[in-house]
Amino acid sequence: MTAPATGRRCRHAFEAASVHANGDVVCSIIDGRGEYVLGNVHQSSLHDILRGPRAEELRRLVVSTDDAYCRAVGKTCALKTLPAPPGEVVHTRLRFLAIEPTTTCDLRCLSCPIRDIAGDTSWRDAYADGGMAFAAWDITRRAKQTLADGVQRVLPATWLRPVPERSRAEALLLRGRMPAGRRGTLPLDVVCRVMDEAGPQVERLDFFNYGEPFLYKPLVPALRHARQALPRAVIAISTDGQHVRPETEAALVDERLVDCLVFSVDGVDEDTYQRYRIGGTFARAWAHLSRAAARAAGTPVRVVWQYVVFRWNDDDRHLDRAMAMAAELGVPIWFDFAHTWGRSERAPDDLRRVAFNLRPFTALPGEPRQQGW
Numbered sequence: 001m002t003a004p005a006t007g008r009r010c011r012h013a014f015e016a017a018s019v020h021a022n023g024d025v026v027c028s029i030i031d032g033r034g035e036y037v038l039g040n041v042h043q044s045s046l047h048d049i050l051r052g053p054r055a056e057e058l059r060r061l062v063v064s065t066d067d068a069y070c071r072a073v074g075k076t077c078a079l080k081t082l083p084a085p086p087g088e089v090v091h092t093r094l095r096f097l098a099i100e101p102t103t104t105c106d107l108r109c110l111s112c113p114i115r116d117i118a119g120d121t122s123w124r125d126a127y128a129d130g131g132m133a134f135a136a137w138d139i140t141r142r143a144k145q146t147l148a149d150g151v152q153r154v155l156p157a158t159w160l161r162p163v164p165e166r167s168r169a170e171a172l173l174l175r176g177r178m179p180a181g182r183r184g185t186l187p188l189d190v191v192c193r194v195m196d197e198a199g200p201q202v203e204r205l206d207f208f209n210y211g212e213p214f215l216y217k218p219l220v221p222a223l224r225h226a227r228q229a230l231p232r233a234v235i236a237i238s239t240d241g242q243h244v245r246p247e248t249e250a251a252l253v254d255e256r257l258v259d260c261l262v263f264s265v266d267g268v269d270e271d272t273y274q275r276y277r278i279g280g281t282f283a284r285a286w287a288h289l290s291r292a293a294a295r296a297a298g299t300p301v302r303v304v305w306q307y308v309v310f311r312w313n314d315d316d317r318h319l320d321r322a323m324a325m326a327a328e329l330g331v332p333i334w335f336d337f338a339h340t341w342g343r344s345e346r347a348p349d350d351l352r353r354v355a356f357n358l359r360p361f362t363a364l365p366g367e368p369r370q371q372g373w
């Protein structure tokens with residue numbers, strides 16, 4: 001399609017697809033709620049969904065605003081960073097595929113949507129899990145969403161416009177609770193069919209989104225199929241590291257079923273780790289990361305330590321200690337600065353010295369991400 005003269009666009013609406021564990025197809029991880037669903041793989045082929053009118057409309061919506069606001073989801077998008085020059089011809093070949101095999105997760109990380117998707121935490125858990133500041137934020141958020149749902153129930157249907165037609169204020173104020181039916185697990189045959197339909201030209205497969213991929217029982221056969229169906233794809237998995245069993249890890253590394261295995265371990269000890277990763281332990285995540293790093297040493301499989309930076313683990317002592325531990329283990333470390341509740345308040349210039357360890361395409365606090373990722 002030809003983009004009109006606007007400021008910027010994302011790449012995901014044009015070149016990517018993200019399949020949720022309930023089968024819904026959305027643009028990217030930004031639409032974790034399933035606000036703008038293109039179709040569902042239980043009902044249609046991925047090919048038909050990405051060629052359908054919803055997908056075309058999504059691309060029009062993205063380029064209809066010249067800032068980072070995306071009308072499809074009714075909020076600003078950190079991935080809308082690519083310049084969209086007048087007359088640009090944007091190809092819509094599927095290059096990047098994300099599959100969320102399951103929303104099942106062992107952890108209830110503080111500001112992760114899994115808390116809403118799983119539906120088993122409430123405002124009552126907020127204080128115990130995150131203290132007074134988190135409870136204040138979480139209760140306010142939940143109250144506003146419940147109020148928005150109530151308003152939408154009583155307003156006449158003719159007054160309620162779809163999200164893309166709402167003003168920005170309306171979209172914000174009327175965003176309710178996580179849609180019912182967001183959680184699920186994709187059957188193996190559906191996962192395999194989606195990979196076949198995606199086609200061999202796919203350049204990257206992220207076999208994760210929300211939920212813990214190592215809790216997906218048919219993980220190994222799914223990845224074996226991915227290797228055959230998507231021969232050119234770089235395959236990546238991101239895990240919290242709590243449930244990486246030796247036999248699964250052996251299959252992934254020895255059969256080279258993944259190219260990149262990312263362990264998200266956000267701290268250097270139990271205090272810094274358990275502040276956010278509710279239900280996990282640093283000791284277990286670190287033990288599994290260490291074992292996987294040893295297993296993958298000398299193979300093409302890249303094991304990476306991802307460290308999401310919050311205000312309780314962003315001290316120079318923490319960051320220096322993490323870099324030293326990563327060097328000792330022989331793995332790269334990626335710092336990824338959180339944008340949600342608990343985000344680091346340090347100035348980017350104070351953090352510039354760790355910029356070479358940033359997760360690719362991400363940025364220091366307050367700075368834009370790179371190249372539409």
Ligand code: SF4
Nearest residue numbers: 010012013027070077
């Ligand atoms: S701008 Fe963001 S939210 Fe909108 S379609 Fe692109 S990736 Fe999705």
